[in-house]
Amino acid sequence: MQIQGVLQRQLELRHQQRRHRSLSVPTAVHDFSGNDYLGLSQHPQVRDAFQQGVQQWGTGSGSSPLVAGYQTPHAYLRRQLSEWLERDNVLLFSSGFGANQCTMRALAPLYGRVLLDRLSHASLLDGVREQRHWKRFAHNDAVHAKKLLNPDATNLIVTESLFSMDGDSAPLHELAALDADLWVDDAHGLGIVGVDGRSAASQLSQTQGPLITATFGKALGVMGAALVGTDSVIDYLVNYGREFIYSTAFPAAQAVAVSAAIKIVQSAEGARLRQQLDTNVALFSELTERVNIPLGTSQHAIQTLVVGSDANVMNIGVALNSQGFKCGTIRPPTVPEGTARLRITLTAQHKEADIRAFVAALADCYQRLTETEVV
Ligand SMILES: Cc1ncc(COP(=O)(O)O)c(C=O)c1O
Structure with a gap:
């Protein structure tokens, strides 16, 4: 490879820092x-649902959602999530990383300022890095976030509900009270936070927290994700979200399994x-x-x-x-x-x-x- 030397040098750097990562089972x-x-x-009902989904729908969706990859189980899962989380609408993605990156890339340019908690996940940061009008606020500090708002522009505040690397919770009500739209990445809260497992959605109304990332690979035990929000945001992403438009939909069998997992979480x-x-x-x-x-x-x-x-x-x-x-x-x-x-x-x-x-x-x-x- 022409870049062999560069790869070696970069990897050597990681070794020197004792930060080289490698895969192991x-x-x-x-x-x-x-x-x-x-x-x-490992829940029997989730495993059975996945198996039955494969029997009925096969192993792959065959194409992107706007072509033919969007099938009845995907539609069911969207309705189920929107009812459970009391939000207008839902868009499905193959991963939380993709959902965050897609949404950030599509929405950030529409805001005058985007503010992220300093400890926000890499998928949110990667989506916003190419923008010029974003800043980070001190971790869980709504007072600092308020200071960074642009009073002459539209503002978006982004946080996690339960932080992936610290396990602490964001001050959702304080952030929701600021003059900005609030987007909560609920990857680690959904399913386990609150008496009902609805996490951010149970703490904030759609008006207070109009955007939520829900992931299916953590407490729900499967894989994939959803952006949950208003009709207009979802319609916008269907039309402008590149990762959504140009990527194969996850298998219908997976949607069947996620639906089964949600039913258990609700029960x-x-x-x-x-x-x-x-x-x-x-x-x-x-x-x-x-x-x-x-x-x-x-x-x-x-x-x-x-x-x-x-x-x-x-x-x-x-x-x-x-x-x-x-x-x-x-x-x-x-x-x-x-x-x-x-x-x-x-x-x-x-x-x-x-x-x-x-x-x-x-x-x-x-x-x-x-x-x-x-x-
Ligand atoms: C806070 C947070 N958001 C998003 C993601 C990405 O989700 P997924 O694993 O479904 O890509 C993760 C994954 O670890 C996460 O911790």
């Missing part, structure tokens, strides 16, 4: 790293799963406090232990892995410099004994592997 027995918060990816079983998840989070917090592990402030499924140095976080991750536990080892540039961390996720499926064993292993590895360095 997990071998740990106990997973504390995924986003399948309710365990729905009494969904409420029980959320309750179990909360119980597991509370147990984890209590046990870690007892052994002086300084977690972040999250009260949700995503828990973080900021370690500081890249080397330490990797060493702890490897040591935990050798004891049969997997949790996320997150380094810059995914998180700010000097804040490398363990990203630990709890699910409704974790057993009490697993959580106790994990905290014991975590305490051992954390104390052993950070004692040489001030954190």
